[in-house]
Amino acid sequence: MGDEDLFYPTEAFLSALRDAMSCTGLQGVRDRIKGALATMDVPGDARGKPRKRPALLLEMKKALQARTEERAKHYVKKILESFLEEKSNGISDIDLTRWRDYDEVITDSLWIFQRRDRSGSHSAWYWGNFVPQIPRQLMLMFTKKGDWVLDPFVGSGTTLIECKRLGRNGIGIDIDGKVLEAARSSIESEPNPFGATVMTFRGDSRTFRLSDVVPEGGISLAVLHPPYHDIIRFNGIEGDLSGIGSLDDFIEALGQVFENTIGVLRPGGHMALVIGDKFSRGQWYPVGFLAMQRALACGFSLKSIVVKNFTETKGKRGQSDLWRYRAMAGAYYVFRHEYIFIFRKPSGRRPKLISDQKFPSAERAGVVETGQRRQIEGLVP
Numbered sequence: 001m002g003d004e005d006l007f008y009p010t011e012a013f014l015s016a017l018r019d020a021m022s023c024t025g026l027q028g029v030r031d032r033i034k035g036a037l038a039t040m041d042v043p044g045d046a047r048g049k050p051r052k053r054p055a056l057l058l059e060m061k062k063a064l065q066a067r068t069e070e071r072a073k074h075y076v077k078k079i080l081e082s083f084l085e086e087k088s089n090g091i092s093d094i095d096l097t098r099w100r101d102y103d104e105v106i107t108d109s110l111w112i113f114q115r116r117d118r119s120g121s122h123s124a125w126y127w128g129n130f131v132p133q134i135p136r137q138l139m140l141m142f143t144k145k146g147d148w149v150l151d152p153f154v155g156s157g158t159t160l161i162e163c164k165r166l167g168r169n170g171i172g173i174d175i176d177g178k179v180l181e182a183a184r185s186s187i188e189s190e191p192n193p194f195g196a197t198v199m200t201f202r203g204d205s206r207t208f209r210l211s212d213v214v215p216e217g218g219i220s221l222a223v224l225h226p227p228y229h230d231i232i233r234f235n236g237i238e239g240d241l242s243g244i245g246s247l248d249d250f251i252e253a254l255g256q257v258f259e260n261t262i263g264v265l266r267p268g269g270h271m272a273l274v275i276g277d278k279f280s281r282g283q284w285y286p287v288g289f290l291a292m293q294r295a296l297a298c299g300f301s302l303k304s305i306v307v308k309n310f311t312e313t314k315g316k317r318g319q320s321d322l323w324r325y326r327a328m329a330g331a332y333y334v335f336r337h338e339y340i341f342i343f344r345k346p347s348g349r350r351p352k353l354i355s356d357q358k359f360p361s362a363e364r365a366g367v368v369e370t371g372q373r374r375q376i377e378g379l380v381p
């Protein structure tokens, strides 16, 4: 939403609302609210934090339509608070006094994205990458600016590009060095308006020593988008989870990544797992729910299960008739959804970090850094 939709409060606007709070009688309150509305298009000494005009106008309308003086004043008080106070849940940057302004933030458990965000450095060159809207939504809900985000299956770098856009610091790991090279150049070409630090490492996320690279304070959000078992074979590299063998072995390997991740999450931090099921030889394998059970066994608590649509994947592109026929012939349903499980690390469990050893291997390991070491240390919460 552009600047034209923002309203910066003027003294005339605020004092009309203050008058509404101190006057008596419903009509008097309504007259003051109308007075405040009349000031909205008059240029003045605008200052302070802005509101989105459509959301503010809706709240003003509610105040005007209230049937009792008490109710009308309740709405006016909330509007005043939205300009003069801030309220946070401690997890995100969402200011709860003006929650109506965050129209971008999804709060339902069904996510339907009609099309992939292809803006800036985002592109769909990597088969098996997720839509950028997924990490973006997760970061808006579960992190603040300056927090650290971990992606242990970073692939083409979608999460880290979003980190730069939103001013979150990011660490990405992938087992495939070639993919990482390509990811690094996409990440570097994305502007960095908030000076975020992003780093990538080649490694096996089951065993990679995360404590060597995660700063003191730990990770606030881990976004995991592993292979969905063997649905896409990513590479022939030893340790690649898509070539791991049986489904049981895959879930166990994923469990090792969860254990590694929980170790560096800050207490109360979140882990989001993006995963889909598989269908093979007439049987549906609930890969997502099996992975969810494995994460719960690590000590996470479950906060949400989101179901997200997906449209045609590269592998099924242009074959919708064929898949529809196959579904009818085999009496099954074609996958059109995947899951995003959101877990929380209990507050009592502290991260395992080597606190006196900041970024020892970051400098050794061919790190992509946007910023200097000094800058990194300045950003450590």
Ligand SMILES: C[S@@+](CC[C@H](N)C(=O)[O-])C[C@H]1O[C@@H](n2cnc3c(N)ncnc32)[C@H](O)[C@@H]1O
Pocket (backbone or CB within 6 Å): 126, 128, 129, 130, 131, 152, 153, 154, 155, 156, 157, 158, 159, 173, 174, 175, 176, 179, 203, 204, 205, 206, 225, 226, 227, 228, 234, 235, 239, 240, 241, 242
């Ligand atoms: C589904 S893709 C992730 C795509 C990514 N979200 C994106 O938007 O590009 C899974 C990635 O996990 C990587 N991978 C597989 N096994 C791994 C392991 N043991 N450790 C680290 N990365 C692994 C693969 O190389 C692949 O890039």
